[in-house]
Amino acid sequence: MSTIDDLPPLAKVIADHGLSARKSLGQNFLLDLNLTAKIARQAGDLSECDVLEIGPGPGGLTRGLLSEGARKVLAIEKDIRCMPVLEEIAAAYPGRLEAINGDALEVNPLAHLTPPIRVAANLPYNVGTELLVRWLTPKQWPPFWQSLTLMFQREVAERIVAAPGTKKYGRLAILSQWRAEARIVMNLPPEAFTPPPKVNSAVVHLTALPEPRFEADAKVLSRVVASAFNQRRKMLRAALKGTAPDIEDRLLAAGIKPTERAEQVSLEQFCALAREVAKG
Template structure:
């Protein structure tokens, strides 16, 4: 990376803008430039890529993205206090950085920049999971997502069948993308420190993605299967035609949800969609 110019320390920026982290917004700021630079490096070569960052806060990761070869950076921030901070960085690179003041959960991020697109973000922890599910619904629009989560959530995203963290989030994530943890950070890496460790997850969408209808079917099947995860599948899936679905998918009804792999859940979702065209329960 190439440093553009000396910048004011982030701690000073936070004080000047009265930008103390708010628990209600799930804010935990990354202030160490060595860490933010490493996250950008882990996101892969960014030359010619258009990057979306969600929750830039005081702009630590934004600075590292500006120092990369990214063609453009679009920062999405809901906190009005942080807008002035990012606007100062926009003044530094008005042709590459723009700020959108909005709730990212209500936006279609793929409409904000051209392809090839990536998301690189230290996500607000209180909305990280719904944000990820929303982006997976349109995974074909993204080349790669490099995202910071609480460690427990990262472990769920990357969990293997039969493990304690395996469930809906991991199945849907790995159904749509290759997922791996690439960096773990202790609480002290953040300001203020969260109560748990955090992890950066690299998510690379598969070349072929499910249709919206099939995605909804997978959501329904996994929600039902794991809603009573200690039950055998013939019992947990009873409300959506369990025996019929299991027979059509060639799956033993005495098994439990956590023992099925992604391919088996894919078969269940496709069978469910065949009998429920809307993909809804």
């Protein structure tokens, strides 16, 4: 008997529908409905929000989001095998679940959602980072989402919240922390999933800031940061020499020693450098 609604336990759902997880789709299913409800709660009060979920699979987190009161859930699922299961969930929660069979990298969710919107997902491992970067780098800010509550491999989660001076600090930390408040809210061992992945997982909660922490042009900042970390072992004067012919002067103007390496530079300093580079 399920503990959060009247639908069957997930293990039975998977057996009945023959839903073995596919490695090619980055699938690892969470079967504990108490756990999926706990993840849903990390997204906050959902009663006045539409929720975007990517890769629902057999619907564990979907059921958690609905049982926790989400106004509406839009679930985008690439695996056609999962659609009958999601239709059964939709029937149990009338008018509150819309499931689309498609690629999350191609579907425009805004055609199906009404603000305020939050994102909650156990992201497929093979597209998780790409989706996060897309959500953090829209043309306009604030973005369409209020918050992101996302499951990642723990190593990726640690890169999102990393501080300067650490090995995990890099482009993902800067993109995340420039425009959002990011923190790890849950850790999950491999055995929480079926099949168990070879790595630990973690849930990251990101809350969109009304405006970026420091002034900078998004495209310039992204280019400078990418160049700096693509050669992170080099001093910045060497790693960034293609960014501007007088890059040493611009580094100094931003308060950065040309002999520093990328992981030693704070978010505020990178934004200052982006402003200097943008001067042309």
